[in-house]
Amino acid sequence: MIGAEAGRDGRRNVAVIFGGASQEHDVSVVSAQQLMDAADARAINVIPVYMDFENRLFTGPRLRDVSAFRPRPGGLREVRFNWGDEGPELLGKGLRLPVDCALPVFHGPFGEDGRIHGMLELIGVPVTGFSASGSAIAMRKDATKTLVKSVGVNVLDSVAVNRHQRGNMGAVLDEVEAKLGLPVVVKPANLGSSIGVGLAKTRADIPALLEYVLRQDDLALIEPQVPNLVEYNIAMMWRGGEVVFSAIEQPKSGAELLDFREKYLSSGGTKGALPSEGMLSLTREINPDLPADLKARILDYSRRAFLILGARGAPRIDFMCNRATGELWFNEINPIPGSYGFFLWEAAEVPLLYPELIAHLVDEAMGASVKRFDDPVPQGAWLLPR
Amino acid sequence: MHHIAIGRRGAPGVVFAHGWGRSHRDFIPTAEALAPVARAVLPDLPGFGATPRPEAAWDTGDYADAMAEALRGGLVDGPVVWVGHSFGGRIGLRLAVRHPDLLTGLVLVAAAGIPRAQPLVEQLRGRWRSRQFRRLKARATDQAALEALEDRFGSPDYVQSRRDGLRDIFLKTIAEDQSADLRRINLPVTLIYGGRDTETPPDLGRRMANAIPGAEYVQLDPCDHISVLDRGRHQIALAVKEKLVAQVAP
Numbered sequence: 120m121i122g123a124e125a126g127r128d129g130r131r132n133v134a135v136i137f138g139g140a141s142q143e144h145d146v147s148v149v150s151a152q153q154l155m156d157a158a159d160a161r162a163i164n165v166i167p168v169y170m171d172f173e174n175r176l177f178t179g180p181r182l183r184d185v186s187a188f189r190p191r192p193g194g195l196r197e198v199r200f201n202w203g204d205e206g207p208e209l210l211g212k213g214l215r216l217p218v219d220c221a222l223p224v225f226h227g228p229f230g231e232d233g234r235i236h237g238m239l240e241l242i243g244v245p246v247t248g249f250s251a252s253g254s255a256i257a258m259r260k261d262a263t264k265t266l267v268k269s270v271g272v273n274v275l276d277s278v279a280v281n282r283h284q285r286g287n288m289g290a291v292l293d294e295v296e297a298k299l300g301l302p303v304v305v306k307p308a309n310l311g312s313s314i315g316v317g318l319a320k321t322r323a324d325i326p327a328l329l330e331y332v333l334r335q336d337d338l339a340l341i342e343p344q345v346p347n348l349v350e351y352n353i354a355m356m357w358r359g360g361e362v363v364f365s366a367i368e369q370p371k372s373g374a375e376l377l378d379f380r381e382k383y384l385s386s387g388g389t390k391g392a393l394p395s396e397g398m399l400s401l402t403r404e405i406n407p408d409l410p411a412d413l414k415a416r417i418l419d420y421s422r423r424a425f426l427i428l429g430a431r432g433a434p435r436i437d438f439m440c441n442r443a444t445g446e447l448w449f450n451e452i453n454p455i456p457g458s459y460g461f462f463l464w465e466a467a468e469v470p471l472l473y474p475e476l477i478a479h480l481v482d483e484a485m486g487a488s489v490k491r492f493d494d495p496v497p498q499g500a501w502l503l504p505r
Numbered sequence: 506m507h508h509i510a511i512g513r514r515g516a517p518g519v520v521f522a523h524g525w526g527r528s529h530r531d532f533i534p535t536a537e538a539l540a541p542v543a544r545a546v547l548p549d550l551p552g553f554g555a556t557p558r559p560e561a562a563w564d565t566g567d568y569a570d571a572m573a574e575a576l577r578g579g580l581v582d583g584p585v586v587w588v589g590h591s592f593g594g595r596i597g598l599r600l601a602v603r604h605p606d607l608l609t610g611l612v613l614v615a616a617a618g619i620p621r622a623q624p625l626v627e628q629l630r631g632r633w634r635s636r637q638f639r640r641l642k643a644r645a646t647d648q649a650a651l652e653a654l655e656d657r658f659g660s661p662d663y664v665q666s667r668r669d670g671l672r673d674i675f676l677k678t679i680a681e682d683q684s685a686d687l688r689r690i691n692l693p694v695t696l697i698y699g700g701r702d703t704e705t706p707p708d709l710g711r712r713m714a715n716a717i718p719g720a721e722y723v724q725l726d727p728c729d730h731i732s733v734l735d736r737g738r739h740q741i742a743l744a745v746k747e748k749l750v751a752q753v754a755p
Contacts, residue, residue, distance in 0.1 A: 157739035470541040
């Protein structure tokens with residue numbers, strides 16, 4: 120047993136989980152490295168936990184060395200989360216590590232869609248960010264839009280198309296034309312990044328784009344194209360009894376639409392290489408000069424959306440805006456934003472450094488997660504003897 | 506002295522002092538993270554970056570006195586938190602003793618200042634290499650042969666100091682033992698060391714922390730002497746911010 124060496128030195132043992140069978144596996148690995156380096160070393164003992172392409176979990180010190188990933192380092196030990204005699208733990212062959220909290224750093228399916236959270240909630244491991252159900256709802260853009268619209272947040276009309284509807288394409292196209300007009304944007308409803316986003320200028324463009332999106336996702340979302348598009352992103356958290364906001368970010372874009380290449384590989388980025396934080400900073404403007412009314416709407420919509428969607432963690436909401444008219448639409452919520460949005464918090468009105476952001480996530484998770492051992496069935500519902 | 510400033514004017518001051526052979530650029534990302542809460546000044550220390558070397562062969566006390574003069578001359582308003590990497594940490598230790606009124610705190614990042622505790626094997630190997638160096642040097646016939654020997658036997662900083670025309674300062678400062686100063690420091694001090702640092706290893710950091718009254722020691726296991734500046738930048742920023750907050754709300 121080497122559990123003793125992780126030990127109890129007064130620090131919290133935080134299992135940072137990353138990787139996973141997602142298109143955004145590599146981005147997750149890089150995001151997690153940044154986060155593990157930033158966690159306050161005096162208060163947090165980071166236990167890196169890597170999820171491979173088969174969604175198996177591994178741990179080992181080499182997970183802190185990004186140059187050892189091919190796409191994962193060797194010499195790791197397979198582990199699973201467990202509730203042991205002393206509470207939550209990571210268990211492997213000859214290995215038992217006590218865990219105080221799990222901190223998933225995933226983007227996209229499995230890690231960000233609630234499945235990891237569900238597993239940890241069942242075992243009773245405190246976990247940061249949205250709950251399992253909150254994460255699952257956040258992953259479905261059509262469901263998120265319906266929910267936030269119910270609390271007065273402006274959203275674009277849309278048509279959702281699943282794989283079964285491909286057999287009746289004529290009806291789908293009629294609905295799109297009647298409800299949305301043209302041009303439209305076709306995108307996956309579940310995937311975390313903007314891989315597969317396409318622009319249909321004519322009715323005839325739509326089927327091929329739908330086909331492409333539905334190969335990757337089981338649900339596609341069609342929305343009108345926003346003219347004069349400018350995007351605004353903002354993160355938020357529940358702190359001190361209120362919603363507090365990060366700085367607003369305006370991603371820069373010269374193209375008609377942001378696709379994955381532009382998001383992650385712009386500025387001549389080489390294939391396979393990930394851009395540095397410094398390079399990413401060239402792609403966005405922090406705290407852009409906005410009309411007071413627009414800024415107030417961004418904050419108002421963000422507050423409403425955050426409260427209905429989960430009010431936990433530090434998610435980022437992305438808005439779309441028509442630069443000419445000032446119209447603003449909620450686009451999506453990312454429960455685990457890239458780099459956990461730390462650069463947005465550093466520039467917030469009440470600035471937070473990355474270690475302080477991580478401390479908040481861990482404090483919140485540990486304060487709100489309680490493993491219960493009592494009989495949950497109320498006496499009046501007993502059918503079986505006790 | 507060439508320097509850049511980052512952050513809000515009028516906010517509490519922080520000076521970021523780089524290590525040997527490096528420049529103000531090392532600390533730009535850390536200073537940017539603190540920009541909303543601090544006024545950071547990042548100098549190129551004399552002899553490095555865009556600042557010319559001093560005429561005389563300075564020791565760390567001279568560097569500290571020159572920085573004190575610059576601070577009193579208005580480089581930053583009011584006392585500052587001094588963040589020093591390696592050689593910049595040595596200067597910070599001197600400032601804390603010679604000009605304590607100018608500092609409100611110290612953050613020492615992979616700072617040098619006391620002799621390394623070398624295992625016997627390493628000591629013997631070092632002595633043997635230095636004897637071999639002296640023997641071969643005596644036989645060297647020209648400057649090129651001498652420099653080739655230096656490249657073979659010298660540490661990277663030693664070799665670089667000749668190229669930079671700073672050999673005299675290097676030899677003077679590298680040998681300084683600042684142990685006696687440590688217990689005289691009366692400031693909030695955080696020491697941050699990389700677990701994989703072979704130039705200023707964690708053991709050296711722990712010994713310095715033990716000698717400075719009330720000092721806090723932080724170890725970042727995956728970092729080495731240089732990567733502690735990048736991978737450790739959030740921890741450095743946090744240590745600075747805590748000292749600034751303590752200063753504003755005593």
